[in-house]
Amino acid sequence: xxxxxxxxAGPAGLMAAEVISARGLSVVVAEAKPTVGRKLxxxxxxxxxLTKNEASDAFLRAYPDLxxxxxxxxxxxxxxxxxxxxxxLGQSTFTGSSGRVFPTAMKSSPLLRAWLGRxxxxxxxxxxxxxxxxxxxxETPEGRQEVSAKTTILALGGASWARLGSDGKWVDHLTDxxxxxxxxxxxxxxxxxxxxxxxxxxxxxxxxxxxxxxTRVRAEFTISQRGIEGGGIYAVSRELRLGAKLYLDxxxxxxxxxxxLRLAKGTxxxxxxxxxxxxxxxxxxxxxxxxxxxxxxxxxxAPTLKSLPVPLKGPRPLDExxxxxxxxxxxxxxxxxxxxxxxxWFVAGEMLDWEAPTGGYxxxxxxxxxxxxxxxxxxxxxxxxx
Numbered sequence: 001x002x003x004x005x006x007x008x009a010g011p012a013g014l015m016a017a018e019v020i021s022a023r024g025l026s027v028v029v030a031e032a033k034p035t036v037g038r039k040l041x042x043x044x045x046x047x048x049x050l051t052k053n054e055a056s057d058a059f060l061r062a063y064p065d066l067x068x069x070x071x072x073x074x075x076x077x078x079x080x081x082x083x084x085x086x087x088x089l090g091q092s093t094f095t096g097s098s099g100r101v102f103p104t105a106m107k108s109s110p111l112l113r114a115w116l117g118r119x120x121x122x123x124x125x126x127x128x129x130x131x132x133x134x135x136x137x138x139e140t141p142e143g144r145q146e147v148s149a150k151t152t153i154l155a156l157g158g159a160s161w162a163r164l165g166s167d168g169k170w171v172d173h174l175t176d177x178x179x180x181x182x183x184x185x186x187x188x189x190x191x192x193x194x195x196x197x198x199x200x201x202x203x204x205x206x207x208x209x210x211x212x213x214x215t216r217v218r219a220e221f222t223i224s225q226r227g228i229e230g231g232g233i234y235a236v237s238r239e240l241r242l243g244a245k246l247y248l249d250x251x252x253x254x255x256x257x258x259x260x261l262r263l264a265k266g267t268x269x270x271x272x273x274x275x276x277x278x279x280x281x282x283x284x285x286x287x288x289x290x291x292x293x294x295x296x297x298x299x300x301x302a303p304t305l306k307s308l309p310v311p312l313k314g315p316r317p318l319d320e321x322x323x324x325x326x327x328x329x330x331x332x333x334x335x336x337x338x339x340x341x342x343x344x345w346f347v348a349g350e351m352l353d354w355e356a357p358t359g360g361y362x363x364x365x366x367x368x369x370x371x372x373x374x375x376x377x378x379x380x381x382x383x384x385x386x
Contacts, residue, residue: 002026005149009036012349012370013155019374021122030130038164044108051082051360053095067330077368089114134173151344158324158350176341180353184321188229190313201225203285209252212236213244246310259302325355336376348373
């Protein structure tokens, strides 16, 4: 019988395996896909954002409705600990102007290779193409198999990017556990564009502020054929999901009065588009948004330019979200992330019901919960037999 069975080989599961194996305990990691860390590798294609280098209080405020046990995990393994961990794997890091931390190599693959090497040296046995069937049973290339383990760690992810391994189907195997319904987080939203917007598909919208409910952020987003997406939209996606309306300030560096003064400087011979371009420096895509959402244009354009309403048709599908909210409720767990209904069974990562924006917060929380679970398993296994 092995000491610990980890189901799921993403960041949370691998971190739990690292902590447990470092204590000399036997660990088997079972992964449904043919290779491990697929979502981590996908996240690193455009630069792996490890964490956000900011003070603890500011960092924790990024997590809405932060559960106490997750807060404790993040206080124990926050931004500085993530940086130290990555550099311990031989991956130097740097902090960008926004505070986001990246490996110098930018990609995920060097870090993952070094991590897997360290796990192998610690004796961790990783078995791929092992699909979980519930309990400790698996469908494997060699047929159905069952693993005898003293503890089991579930780290199967949320319910987005199913092709990378997170499909949320694990819910069917945990009928004794209360699970909050999955909803998309950090996701694009649908807009029914007129045909006139086709020429702007793919255009980035920069230097704008987005307002949704009580959240106001300065960021950029992208116009796509299906709607709007990108960092700025993800930053307000929670408010939008909860029913808030979206407004854009196309000129965040100017007041309404300054906008009026500049527009008044245009000549009557100029078309409105030329006046907007020359006096306010609006690019064609921003002018396109104004024409799309503010027709007929009001005589006084300043208020509209400072608060342009964007009618949305709802979020993109769940599987397209960068992350999901929902999952196992924290009241189903002990402080050590063990299921109250299943002694010896622990849960880490995006299987749990928490939410975070992009910017390093997601990965940090997955690593932090994985570490906490690993410590919980070590503590559980150290207890004397009854």
